Amino acid sequence: MEFSLNSKIVEFKNFEEFNKVFSLGKNDLILTNEFIYNPYLRKYNLECNIIFQEKYGNGEPTDTMIDAILKDTADLNIKRVIAIGGGTVIDISKIIILKNNQISAELFMKKIDILKEKELVVIPTTCGTGSEVTNISIAFLEKENIKIGLATPELYPDYAVLIPEFLETLPYKYFCTSSIDAFIHAAESYLSPKASIYSEMFSEKAMALLINGFRYIAKNGEEARKDKFTEFLQGSNFAGIAFGNAGCAAVHALSYPLGGRYHIPHGESNQLVFMSVFKKYKKKQSVGKIEKLEIFLGEKLEVDKEEAFDALEKLLEKIYPKKRLEKYGIDKKLYREFAKEVFEKQQRLLANNYVELTEDEIISIYENI
Ligand SMILES: [Fe+2]
Numbered sequence: 001m002e003f004s005l006n007s008k009i010v011e012f013k014n015f016e017e018f019n020k021v022f023s024l025g026k027n028d029l030i031l032t033n034e035f036i037y038n039p040y041l042r043k044y045n046l047e048c049n050i051i052f053q054e055k056y057g058n059g060e061p062t063d064t065m066i067d068a069i070l071k072d073t074a075d076l077n078i079k080r081v082i083a084i085g086g087g088t089v090i091d092i093s094k095i096i097i098l099k100n101n102q103i104s105a106e107l108f109m110k111k112i113d114i115l116k117e118k119e120l121v122v123i124p125t126t127c128g129t130g131s132e133v134t135n136i137s138i139a140f141l142e143k144e145n146i147k148i149g150l151a152t153p154e155l156y157p158d159y160a161v162l163i164p165e166f167l168e169t170l171p172y173k174y175f176c177t178s179s180i181d182a183f184i185h186a187a188e189s190y191l192s193p194k195a196s197i198y199s200e201m202f203s204e205k206a207m208a209l210l211i212n213g214f215r216y217i218a219k220n221g222e223e224a225r226k227d228k229f230t231e232f233l234q235g236s237n238f239a240g241i242a243f244g245n246a247g248c249a250a251v252h253a254l255s256y257p258l259g260g261r262y263h264i265p266h267g268e269s270n271q272l273v274f275m276s277v278f279k280k281y282k283k284k285q286s287v288g289k290i291e292k293l294e295i296f297l298g299e300k301l302e303v304d305k306e307e308a309f310d311a312l313e314k315l316l317e318k319i320y321p322k323k324r325l326e327k328y329g330i331d332k333k334l335y336r337e338f339a340k341e342v343f344e345k346q347q348r349l350l351a352n353n354y355v356e357l358t359e360d361e362i363i364s365i366y367e368n369i
Contacts, residue, residue, distance in 0.1 A: 001196045001197075001198075002196075002245075003196055003198035003199060003245050004244075004245065005133065005241055006133075006135070006153065006156035007122075007132065007133045007156055007157045007158065007159060007160040008158065008159050008160070009133070009159075009160045009161075009162070009237065010159060010160070010161050010162070011161070011162045011163075011230075012161065012162075012163050013163070013164070013165070014163060014165045015040050015041060015044070015163060015165065015166075016044070018123070018161060018163060019044060019046075022082075022121065024046050024047070024048045024082065025047050025048060026047050026048060026049075027048075027077060027078060027079040027080065028048035028049065028078070028079070028080045028081075028082060029048065029049045029050075029051065029073055029076065029078045029080070029081050029082070029096070030046070030048055030049070030050045030051070030082045030084060031051050031053060031069070031081060031082070031083050031084070031085070031089050031092060031093050031096070032050070032051075032052065032053065032083070032084040032085050032089060033052055033053055033054055033085055033089065034052045034054065035169060036084055036085060036125055036166065036169050037050065037052065039169070040165065040166065040169075041084075048082075049073065049076050049078065051069060051072070051073065053065075053069075053085065053088060053089050053092065056068050056069055059088070060087075060088060060138070060139075060140060060147075061088050061091045061092050061137075061138070061139040061140070062139060062140045062141070062142055063103075063104045063105040063108065063139055063140070063141045063142060063143075064142050065092065066092050066095050066096070066101075066104040066139060067102070067103065067104055069092060069096065070095075070096060070101055070102060070104065071102075073096070074102075078096075078118055079118055079119065080118055080119040080120075080121065081093050081096050081097050081118050081119070081120050081121070082121045082122075082123065083120070083121070083122045083123065083157075084123045084125060084166065085124075085125050086124070086125055086126040086128075086129065086178075087126070087128075087129040087131055087266075090122055090124065090129065090131040090132065091131065091137040091138055091139065092137075092139075093120060093122065094120065094137040094150075094155040094157075095107060095137055095139070095150075096118070097116055097117060097118040097119070097120045097154075098114060098115060098116060098117060098154065099115040099116070099117040100112055100113075100115065104139065105141045105143065105144065107150060108139060108141060108148045108149075108150050109141075109144075109148070110150075114150075114152050114154050115154065116154040119158050120157045120158050120159075121157065121158060121159040121161060122157040122159065122160055122161065123161045123162075123163055123166065124160075124162070124166075124233070124236070124237075125166040125167065125169055125170065126167075126170055126174065126175075126178040126236075127167060127170075127175065127178050127179045127182055127229075127232040127233050127235070127236040128177070128178025128179060128180075128181040128182045128236055128266075128267055129178070129181070129236070129240070130182065130185055130236055130237060130239050130240015130241070130243060130244065131240065132157055132160035132161075132162075132237065132240065133156075133157070133160050133237060133240045133241050133244055134155075134156075134240055134243075134244040135151055135152060135153055135154075135155040135156045135244070136149055136150070136151045136155065136244075137149070137150050137155055138150075147260075160237065162230070162233045162234065162237060163233075164229035164230045164233055165229075167226075167229040167232065167233065168226070168229075172222045172225070173320070174265075174267075175225060175232075176267075176319050176320035177265050177266070177267030177268045177271065177320065178236070178267050179210060179213070179214075179232050179235070179236065179267075180267050180270070180271045180274075180316060180319070180320060181266060181267035181270050181271075182206065182210060182232075182235055182236035182239045182240075183206070183207060183210045183211075183214075183235075183239070183316075184248070184251050184252070184270050184271070184274055185206070185236075185239035185240065185242065185243040185248060186202075186203040186204075186206035186207045186210070186235075186238070186239040186242055186243070187203070187207065187251075187274075187278070187293070188243065188247075188248045188249045188250075188251055188252065188352070189203050189239070189242040189243040189245070189246035189247060189248065189352075190203035190204070190207070190242070190246075190289075190293055191249070191281070191289055191290060191293060191353075191354040192246040192247050192248075192249055192352040192353075192354075193352065193354075194245070194246040194247050194352060195242075195246040195289075196245070196246070198245070199241070199242045199245040199246040200242075202238045202239070202241045202242040202245075203238075203239070203242040203246075204296060205235075205238050206235045206236070206237075206238035206239035206242060207235075207296070207297070207300065208300055209231045209232070209234055209235035209238070210231075210232065210235040210236075210239075211297075211300045211301065211312075211315070212228075212231065212300075213225070213228040213231050213232050213235065214315050214316070214318075214319050215301075215315065216228055217319055218315060218318045218319060246352070247349070247351075247352040248349055248352065249349055249350065249351075249352035249353045249354070250273075250277045250349065250350060250353045250357060250362075250365075251270055251273050251274050251277045251278075252270060252346075252349050253342050253346035253349035253350050254273040254277060254338070254342055254346075254362060254365060254366070255269035255270045255272065255273050256269075256341070256342065256345070256346055257337075257338040257341050257342065258272060258273070258325075258328070258330070258338075262328050262329070262330060264328060268320075271316065271320065271322060272322055272325070272369055273365060273366070273369060274316075275309060275312070275313045275316075276365045276366075276368045276369050277365055278290075278309055279309060279368070280357065280361060280364070280365050280368070281353075281354045281355055282294075282309065284355045284357075284361075285354065285355045288354075289354065290354060291305070293308075294306070294308040294309065295308075297309070297311075297312055298311075301315065322369075324369070325366070325369055332367070335363045335366040335367060336359075336363055338362075338363075338366060339359045339360075339362035339363045339366070340359065342362055343359050343362070
């Protein structure tokens with residue numbers, strides 16, 4: 001058994017309180033987006049260096065984006081990087097803090113030694129990735145034409161800072177998809193064979209916090225989410241700690257072809273396959289850990305354990321209704337191809353499955369969505 005939590009976790013009500021403690025100055029670099037900077041940071045006239053990620057490209061991080069940011073910041077004598085943003089900003093920051101990082105593709109491909117040079121402070125502005133406490137950075141390498149992850153202890157942020165006011169920047173749709181993604185991190189890591197009593201504790205607390213929040217929104221409407229921002233940030237953070245240790249599995253694996261080919265956002269494509277995967281697990285191996293999960297969810301949702309998965313699905317539908325795969329222009333005939341791709345490329349994730357799934361079973365998971 002092994003369990004690690006390598007980042008100090010701090011919580012502040014707002015950015016002002018954070019800055020009183022961290023006193024940002026000229027050796028600091030903030031990597032963020034303009035839509036976050038303008039309403040929340042501009043007024044403080046900070047002395048530090050500021051880079052807007054979107055000026056270097058949109059969407060998921062690429063080595064070209066990272067290299068351009070590195071070039072522009074090389075002469076600034078940066079000692080500390082403060083990432084304020086979602087997955088893209090955080091993943092790029094994890095590379096900026098490394099030494100000899102002029103050609104980031106070489107780091108991702110482990111052609112040069114990974115050495116940490118700067119301190120990293122991460123302030124997530126979504127409640128989903130958990131990236132503020134994990135040691136993984138993922139980028140698309142343009143020349144090599146591959147999406148690749150670098151996971152190494154040097155990438156653990158020194159500080160994970162939770163500031164609920166930043167969630168206000170997140171439109172309802174992205175709030176939903178990111179918090180549902182966080183829930184899936186907690187649930188997948190709970191069933192993972194790598195789970196331990198420690199990671200389970202974080203998975204359970206994450207699921208409890210998120211279910212409470214979802215129920216509150218279902219009852220009081222989408223604006224009411226603002227009352228629960230702290231709990232959603234904590235839930236996402238706990239889920240990050242759990243999956244950072246026990247891993248994600250089939251839900252993330254099966255969502256890859258949907259995200260990669262149809263550009264369905266990560267949380268949304270995960271939600272599409274989530275229940276279909278868990279119901280397949282239940283059909284294959286109804287006794288064991290999955291029963292423990294059903295009992296836990298049943299308690300939180302106030303239903304019998306047999307109805308727990310259906311009740312959860314209904315609750316998530318109420319928060320953010322799923323669309324049918326055909327609505328994305330996905331043809332049934334492609335399911336076999338998807339399953340093949342998942343089988344070939346996602347063994348790293350499939351290794352964490354609750355039970356083994358065959359290629360035919362993966363096809364039927366897509367069919368049951
Ligand atoms: Fe995820």
